[in-house]
Amino acid sequence: MGIVQRKEREKEEMRRLILDAALRLFREHGYDGVSIRNIAEAIEYSPGTIYLYYKDKSEIFFALQFEAAALKRDHLLPVANIENPWERLIEFGRRYIDFGMKHPDLYDLLFITRSPMEYIENQECWNLGLATHSFFVETVQACVDQRYFKSTDTDTIAYTLWCHAHGLVSLFIRERMRMYPEEKRQELAQKSFAMIVKMAESI
Amino acid sequence: MGIVQRKEREKEEMRRLILDAALRLFREHGYDGVSIRNIAEAIEYSPGTIYLYYKDKSEIFFALQFEAAALKRDHLLPVANIENPWERLIEFGRRYIDFGMKHPDLYDLLFITRSPMEYIENQECWNLGLATHSFFVETVQACVDQRYFKSTDTDTIAYTLWCHAHGLVSLFIRERMRMYPEEKRQELAQKSFAMIVKMAESI
DNA sequence: CAAATTTGATGAACACTGTTCATTAATTCC
């Protein structure tokens, strides 16, 4: 009776096929620049078939968003092994920015795109992001506890650092740094990270 | 021979009519959520008429983006009267964030939305933004000249402050602060601004 | 003033979009 297992596997493969094609196309042309017919054509199936695996276009987007959140968590996970909270915090920041730079499309999906996620909640994805955010705030809290900062306002410190990192990544990937030559942008980003770390030392 | 003037005026009125309707609709439903037919219906004209005044949908977007840039400049303009560069810088930051909070749709248009502006350049709008950005960097330079900072790396200082402000505004208006209760968000934003100012004092 | 010309607005048409669903083909079960 391996049939039901095989069917399950085939269904999973098909969903994988759709997701991979969709991510590639979203990457290249953006959410609105890609049609269900485009995805169907890419995987050599008819448009209607897509709807046997995802109830609509936004559900494909949600699935990708969830994967992005998981990938981001995995990208940040190694940080948890760093004992010293101050070093952990710095490495968290470095890796957060690194993730955004390396996977602009995924970062976009998670923190910038408005597409569908406006009204419907992508609950499981949100929970994943929440966990990562909690870990971040806890790290800041540990720094506060060990007197790495003069201030004891954990939330504001965490939020301020997050603003900087998010601003840095999103200005970068949404092309709002065109006043600086290509090669200067990366350099500025690195120097700015170093600067915010220095600044953080004196909060 | 006032006919040509009247026609010119009528043409301008029609463009105004279209832009006002478009901005209202974009505000409510986003760029992609609004069709040319929606705009046409709102101003009680046929879809084809729109194309007599704007060559395509993206040109309407560009026109709005330009107006947003002008509005932002006007919002920041009073700052130029502040003699002391440090106070000028702080007030610039406050007003920048204030603009983003008060006009999320316009801020979005200028710094987040990707819609068309990807490949085609909105040159005049870009120039306006560039001028504002130059003014900002010059203010930082003035602070550097007068030894308000230990660091002399004007570009990195300016960029770091911009990252924070942009991150703050864009996290806010793209609803990525839902882990904090409604009333806490505004408070966090204010505290964070105060904190970055304090931090800046010790760069 | 009437005729000719220019202008402004129209809405049908084209190729596209997301989505649904009756029909068909393949597979599984008995």
Next chain:
DNA sequence: GGAATTAATGAACAGTGTTCATCAAATTTG
């Protein structure tokens, strides 16, 4: 092998941006 279930199809519907021949009104010309 025949019945029942499942998977895939592609036509159809209502929407999209955009174009364009057509028509009516306004303007210019004779």
